[in-house]
Amino acid sequence: MRQSRTTIDARGLEPPEPFELTMAALESCDASQSVLLLLSREPYPLYRVLERNGYCRETRHRLDGTVEVLIWRETP
Amino acid sequence: MPTLLSFDQAPPLSAPLRYFLTAPLFAVLAGVLLLYSGPDAFASRWTPTALALTHLITVGFMLQVMLGAMQQLFPVVVGANFPRPLRVATLVHASITPGALFLAAAFLTHEPLLFAAAVACLVAGVTFFVVAAASALRGLAWTLPIVLGFKLSLIGLGVTVLTGMLLAVSLGLELDWPLLELTDLHLGWGLMVWACILLAAVAFVTVPMFQLTPEYPAWFSRRFALSVLASVVLWTLADLAGLKSAATLLTVVIVVLAVVFTLVTLRLLGQSKRAKTDASHMFWIVSMVSALAACGLWLADGVVDRLGQWQGRPALFGVLLLIGCFTSVMIGMLYKIVPFLVWLHLQNTGRGHVKAPNMKQVLPQVRIDRQMLVHQLALALLLLAVVWPRWFVYPAGLALICASVWLWLNLLCATAVYRNQRLKMGIVIQ
Numbered sequence: 001m002r003q004s005r006t007t008i009d010a011r012g013l014e015p016p017e018p019f020e021l022t023m024a025a026l027e028s029c030d031a032s033q034s035v036l037l038l039l040s041r042e043p044y045p046l047y048r049v050l051e052r053n054g055y056c057r058e059t060r061h062r063l064d065g066t067v068e069v070l071i072w073r074e075t076p
Numbered sequence: 077m078p079t080l081l082s083f084d085q086a087p088p089l090s091a092p093l094r095y096f097l098t099a100p101l102f103a104v105l106a107g108v109l110l111l112y113s114g115p116d117a118f119a120s121r122w123t124p125t126a127l128a129l130t131h132l133i134t135v136g137f138m139l140q141v142m143l144g145a146m147q148q149l150f151p152v153v154v155g156a157n158f159p160r161p162l163r164v165a166t167l168v169h170a171s172i173t174p175g176a177l178f179l180a181a182a183f184l185t186h187e188p189l190l191f192a193a194a195v196a197c198l199v200a201g202v203t204f205f206v207v208a209a210a211s212a213l214r215g216l217a218w219t220l221p222i223v224l225g226f227k228l229s230l231i232g233l234g235v236t237v238l239t240g241m242l243l244a245v246s247l248g249l250e251l252d253w254p255l256l257e258l259t260d261l262h263l264g265w266g267l268m269v270w271a272c273i274l275l276a277a278v279a280f281v282t283v284p285m286f287q288l289t290p291e292y293p294a295w296f297s298r299r300f301a302l303s304v305l306a307s308v309v310l311w312t313l314a315d316l317a318g319l320k321s322a323a324t325l326l327t328v329v330i331v332v333l334a335v336v337f338t339l340v341t342l343r344l345l346g347q348s349k350r351a352k353t354d355a356s357h358m359f360w361i362v363s364m365v366s367a368l369a370a371c372g373l374w375l376a377d378g379v380v381d382r383l384g385q386w387q388g389r390p391a392l393f394g395v396l397l398l399i400g401c402f403t404s405v406m407i408g409m410l411y412k413i414v415p416f417l418v419w420l421h422l423q424n425t426g427r428g429h430v431k432a433p434n435m436k437q438v439l440p441q442v443r444i445d446r447q448m449l450v451h452q453l454a455l456a457l458l459l460l461a462v463v464w465p466r467w468f469v470y471p472a473g474l475a476l477i478c479a480s481v482w483l484w485l486n487l488l489c490a491t492a493v494y495r496n497q498r499l500k501m502g503i504v505i506q
């Protein structure tokens with residue numbers, strides 16, 4: 001169970017700012033924390049980087065068009 | 077759902093860059109041709125020079141940028157991977173580049189062999205690209221406006237090249253085919269189904285993303301591409317059946333659709349949350365205003381008799397649409413796409429150990445702003461050259477060369493940053 005969650009509302013931010021904010025948040029998180037990213041569309045380049053760095057993610061689409069990406073560190 | 081990209085599947089930077097670095101050179105050639113031909117360049121849309129100029133911009137500049145952008149945008153915005161992206165880029169680029177040169181030379185010389193070579197290269201390159209792109213998009217939902225736009229624009233590209241091939245064969249072999257009707261179809265499908273639908277599909281994503289505007293209204297983005305395709309198909313059928321009134325009415329519908337797109341885009345740009353407008357924002361505004369003026373000119377043609385009789389009307393329409401609308405917006409997008417790609421690839425190269433330079437360091441704003449001013453000057457001079465060719469054709473040609481060389485140097489500057497940073501990162505990571 002994740003103990004705490006950092007939320008980044010990146011709707012309305014110009015690329016690559018959402019990516020940089022997410023990376024900075026992930027770097028400061030420990031294994032028990034997760035990051036919730038809110039965007040206007042799916043961040044395909046971010047998915048690639050998450051996968052390469054061993055992160056898990058779950059994407060949900062809200063009715064208002066917001067894309068929610070929940071990111072957490074894969075634990076062995 | 078689209079599959080995730082792995083690092084190995086990500087298109088190498090050289091795949092899209094080869095298109096982007098080649099495109100401005102064709103605009104330079106167009107400027108040189110304008111200087112060489114002088115005031116007669118805009119005498120009629122049918123002169124060898126006018127045809128060569130048009131295709132240096134449409135096939136040489138626009139097609140290169142559009143194919144390169146599609147190959148790069150597919151994985152980034154819809155998660156669609158081209159199979160073997162570097163091989164696709166190498167083969168397509170190696171086909172369409174000589175194809176555009178042969179085509180321009182064929183118009184200038186009327187040499188049948190050059191027409192044959194142009195057709196062979198362009199048909200091969202475009203067919204290969206369309207097959208690879210269709211394979212990348214296979215399985216993605218047609219209901220997503222950007223996916224729908226990409227798919228329909230590929231159909232438009234196919235029909236444009238097919239009608240272009242028929243025209244080239246007819247011109248090369250001096251066959252008695254209906255050239256005027258074929259040219260209308262070539263123009264209609266090329267400008268609307270290929271270029272306009274692709275521009276709109278890309279705008280649906282990049283305008284809100286990079287210009288910080290609200291999203292396009294759902295009623296519009298879901299219906300625009302299909303409405304354009306349906307109108308152009310009906311217009312084609314009416315034209316082929318000889319139903320002149322119906323065909324004219326349908327052209328008005330098509331132009332009105334384009335007007336609605338420009339007005340919606342201008343309204344969104346007006347709602348941008350940017351504190352300060354940047355060059356790419358200005359390029360979008362210049363593009364949409366030019367498109368609006370071109371549409372107005374088209375609609376006014378049927379109403380104002382004197383305008384219909386004026387010989388410069390097709391050239392004015394061409395300059396507004398090709399240089400004012402499409403070239404402007406493509407340059408604006410290149411200034412977002414290329415620094416973003418350099419940043420993204422450096423981020424991947426750094427593997428989190430070395431920070432990539434930000435986009436403004438990749439391509440300084442001042443370089444972009446200065447090039448934009450020269451591009452706008454070139455556009456203004458080209459428009460004046462249509463009206464007063466003796467006075468303005470040489471300054472216009474020179475300005476077009478300057479703006480295109482400057483664009484090329486700016487893109488080279490971003491490439492040099494990538495190369496230098498990669499070397500530095502290689503040393504740090506080792």
